[in-house]
Amino acid sequence: MDMETIFPMGFPPATAFYLSFYALTLLIHVVFINYVLGGSVYMLAAGWLDYREGDPERENVVASVLRDWMPFALGLAITAGVAPLLFVQVLYQIQFYTANLLLFHRWMAILPVLMVAFYLVYFSKTRLAQRLPHVGWVVLSGVIFAGFLFIAFSWTENHVLSCQPAGEWKSFYVSKRWFFQDREVLPRVALWLVGSVSNMITLVSWQLLCMQFSQAQKTELEVKRLSILAMATLVLAVVCGGIYLMVLSPETRQAVFGPLARIYLLAAGAGVVMQLAAWASQMRYSRFRAAWLVLASVGGVLMTLGVIVAREAVRLASFTPEQLKALLGQHARVETKGGFVCFLFFFLVNAAFIAGAIYLVKRNKMFARN
Numbered sequence: 001m002d003m004e005t006i007f008p009m010g011f012p013p014a015t016a017f018y019l020s021f022y023a024l025t026l027l028i029h030v031v032f033i034n035y036v037l038g039g040s041v042y043m044l045a046a047g048w049l050d051y052r053e054g055d056p057e058r059e060n061v062v063a064s065v066l067r068d069w070m071p072f073a074l075g076l077a078i079t080a081g082v083a084p085l086l087f088v089q090v091l092y093q094i095q096f097y098t099a100n101l102l103l104f105h106r107w108m109a110i111l112p113v114l115m116v117a118f119y120l121v122y123f124s125k126t127r128l129a130q131r132l133p134h135v136g137w138v139v140l141s142g143v144i145f146a147g148f149l150f151i152a153f154s155w156t157e158n159h160v161l162s163c164q165p166a167g168e169w170k171s172f173y174v175s176k177r178w179f180f181q182d183r184e185v186l187p188r189v190a191l192w193l194v195g196s197v198s199n200m201i202t203l204v205s206w207q208l209l210c211m212q213f214s215q216a217q218k219t220e221l222e223v224k225r226l227s228i229l230a231m232a233t234l235v236l237a238v239v240c241g242g243i244y245l246m247v248l249s250p251e252t253r254q255a256v257f258g259p260l261a262r263i264y265l266l267a268a269g270a271g272v273v274m275q276l277a278a279w280a281s282q283m284r285y286s287r288f289r290a291a292w293l294v295l296a297s298v299g300g301v302l303m304t305l306g307v308i309v310a311r312e313a314v315r316l317a318s319f320t321p322e323q324l325k326a327l328l329g330q331h332a333r334v335e336t337k338g339g340f341v342c343f344l345f346f347f348l349v350n351a352a353f354i355a356g357a358i359y360l361v362k363r364n365k366m367f368a369r370n
């Protein structure tokens, strides 16, 4: 039974509110994740190619921008993950927690891996890391990329497991397996990974646009290369999306093209076309042009939002009508719960910590100047 038959008037207000904010906050998380995932694979490839060419002196300006900004982008990606994490727990409490508990050690392994990757991206900015032999640099970039890929893989694995029927949860628990294998997982991870690169290129191109006034020679080399790479990975992402759709069951596929996601899927398609047009135009110039980057950015946002909503249609298609009705009842109940005083308390505590941190940084800067 499709969603339109069960809810002819659309979702009730509580569900619509939580779903919309979940999608919007996840969009912000995904944009920063694109920088981190796409950026780390770019740094690894750039390091490997330079190593093979035996030219350690050749500086890749994109890789050096990525290296400088990676810790900041990772910090933003993690922070931006908190809001959708809260919404996903409200929206799909039983499903999300069950998958967390079933994966248990595997799920918790995200934390140490994230910590190691976090310190390594800081380490890669130090003088010590800059003095590493080229092979050492390739290994460092490889470990960072592997860490991020493992985390992305874990989120996908957890998500796909959370969408399984209770019978599948039971047999996974009984089997005592650490990894949940399903034909959806790998094509889905591939889609996230390949899809990251074009958004990462758009973000880095904005950074290069700001640099091109002072370092024109370095940035001009990159315009054509980045434009071609963005177009190639966009086409590859569409292929990955097609493969992913093929592994879905016919009913789930139908839900992706159904009333909930259809318009967003069209928006995603329009976003891909806009980006292809932007990069095809951009590559004809020797300098980055703001107009083409605006077009690529708008296209990137449309594509990502479209994919996020289609992703939700896949998840909702995995529920029975009874489960859906129970979820909606739960959303309506949660909506009546308050907590404003608690929110205000933690808001003030956090604001005080942030103000304290800014004060300490300013004071230390003043000492350093004197």
Ligand code: HEM
Binding pocket: 026, 029, 033, 036, 037, 077, 078, 079, 080, 081, 082, 084, 085, 086, 088, 114, 148, 149, 151, 152, 153, 155, 156, 157, 158, 159, 188, 192, 311
């Ligand atoms: C480098 C670190 C991270 C990477 C590479 C990453 C990557 C991803 C990916 C690929 C997905 C989509 C999974 C799918 O739909 O198949 C995802 C979803 C998500 N991520 Fe992250 N993530 C990272 C860190 C975090 C952190 C630290 C948080 C929380 C504070 C977080 C919160 C979320 C949430 C809430 C979702 C949606 C889960 C769902 O709907 O089932 N992520 N992440």
